[in-house]
Amino acid sequence: xxxxxxxxxxxxxxxxxxxxxxxxxxxxxxxxxxxxxxxxxxxxxxxxxxxxxxxxxxxxxxxxxxxxxxxxxxxxxxxxxxxxxxxxxxxxxxxxxxxxxxxxxxxxxxxxxxxxxxxxxx
Numbered sequence: 001x002x003x004x005x006x007x008x009x010x011x012x013x014x015x016x017x018x019x020x021x022x023x024x025x026x027x028x029x030x031x032x033x034x035x036x037x038x039x040x041x042x043x044x045x046x047x048x049x050x051x052x053x054x055x056x057x058x059x060x061x062x063x064x065x066x067x068x069x070x071x072x073x074x075x076x077x078x079x080x081x082x083x084x085x086x087x088x089x090x091x092x093x094x095x096x097x098x099x100x101x102x103x104x105x106x107x108x109x110x111x112x113x114x115x116x117x118x119x120x121x122x
Contacts, residue, residue, distance in 0.1 A: 003059040009089025016078035
């Protein structure tokens with residue numbers, strides 16, 4: 001049957017960055033089963049835009065998702081404030097356990113998830 005990985009999390013960005021995130025997501029081949037996990041709220045409020053992702057995928061597809069996330073993280077700041085895209089994802093691997101992927105400073109930082117979040121794997 002294979003090993004499954006559950007990925008769930010969100011991104012925070014401004015209007016211009018949101019357009020670029022949408023372009024990266026839409027560039028995926030329609031045959032990529034897990035590209036449908038992205039959700040863009042139809043209405044964004046106030047100053048920050050939100051993008052959500054949630055999917056349970058085969059472990060062999062995790063590299064595909066991580067590459068998309070790294071592409072998003074590299075999107076440059078679009079104003080004088082210099083704010084880059086930020087986000088947080090929890091990745092639960094059936095064999096390796098849970099990790100935390102932090103989108104910040106133009107990259108994706110991966111570390112073991114805090115014990116506080118282990119209830120998500122129960």
